[in-house]
Amino acid sequence: MYQLIYGSLKLNGEKMLTSRMRVSMALNHEETDRPPxxxxxxxxxxxxxxxxxxxxxxxxxxxxxxxxxxxxxxxxxxxxxxxxxxxxxxxxxxxxxPPDVDRPDRFSEDRFIDEWGIKYKAARSNGEVLYYDIEESPLAAVSTLKELEGYRWPDPEAPGRxxxxxxxxxxxxxxxxxxxxxxxxxTSIFQACTMIRGMEQFLTDLLINKKIAHALLERVLEI
Known part of the structure; x- marks a missing residue:
């Protein structure tokens, strides 16, 4: 019934399994010629x-x-x-x-701020950027719901996206x-909260400042 031809599946000697078909079948828990x-x-x-x-x-x-x-x-x-x-x-x-009106500011090749207001610093090896570490979480010092709501959040419907x-x-x-x-x-809501608030502070919020933690999770979810 099945015949392999150059990595694709031939069904009943006639129909070739395309990439789109392969993915669709895998998502429907159907057998394919190979994993997508x-x-x-x-x-x-x-x-x-x-x-x-x-x-x-x-x-x-x-x-x-x-x-x-x-x-x-x-x-x-x-x-x-x-x-x-x-x-x-x-x-x-x-x-x-990216939105037409974006927030990122690049201070240099080594530092920038993304649209969430998170500040990053380059991690280098042999002079080349490997990735950017979080240098400052913008909501690390927030202590009230009013401060949280008053923050300048990214606009998910910003023109251009x-x-x-x-x-x-x-x-x-x-x-x-x-x-x-x-x-x-x-789309990782938890990760976004740890980046905006800081990992240690957000985990602390989940234990002793649940109103802040829940409000932040809800806000990020909406975005």
Whole structure:
């Protein structure tokens, strides 16, 4: 019934299993020819800048000098289509854009503030940025709900975030048989709270200042 041809599954000698079909079947707990492969559809399933450069060189491609970052603080980059094709990746990400009016301020190559107000400092090795550590959590000193509510939060509906996403998704659906993965950014509510409040302070809040902890969790959830 099944015949493997160049990594794809031929059903009943006729129908080839495309990447989109493979992912859909796996999500429905159906047997596939192989497990679906993902690289780069989200921040958590992508690759860092240095590793990506080394991968390109290993595969015979020139190094990418200015990759597009999915997460600058973690130095995670978007994977180009040629690499996805070469590695038989079954997914492709549809990534949200940064807002038109953004908060980030870059003081230097070593320091910047993201739209949440979190301050980062570069961690380097041999002069090259590996990632950015959190240097200051903006809500670490907040002690009242009023202070929390008065903070300048990111606007999830800020102009620009979703501009062109519909067209991009439609174009990818027509031009590739990969499964499309929508990626609107980091969705870890707990992690976001620890970054905004500071890990130690937020864990303390969960024990002895639950009103602050719950209000922060609710606010991040809404965003």
């Amino acid at each position: 492969a993902d690289l780069g559809s989200t921040c958590n399933t992508s690759i860092t800048k240095i590793a990506y450069r080394n991968l390109r060189i290993h595969l015979g491609y020139p190094p990418e000098n200015k990759p597009k970052f999915l997460s600058e603080e973690m130095q995670v980059v978007e994977v180009e289509d040629s690499i996805l094709e070469r590695l038989h990746i079954d997914t492709v990400g549809v990534h949200a854009n 979703t501009r062109g996403l519909r067209e991009r998704a439609a174009g990818l659906r027509e031009s590739t048989d990969r499964a499309l993965v929508g990626h609107m950014g980091d």
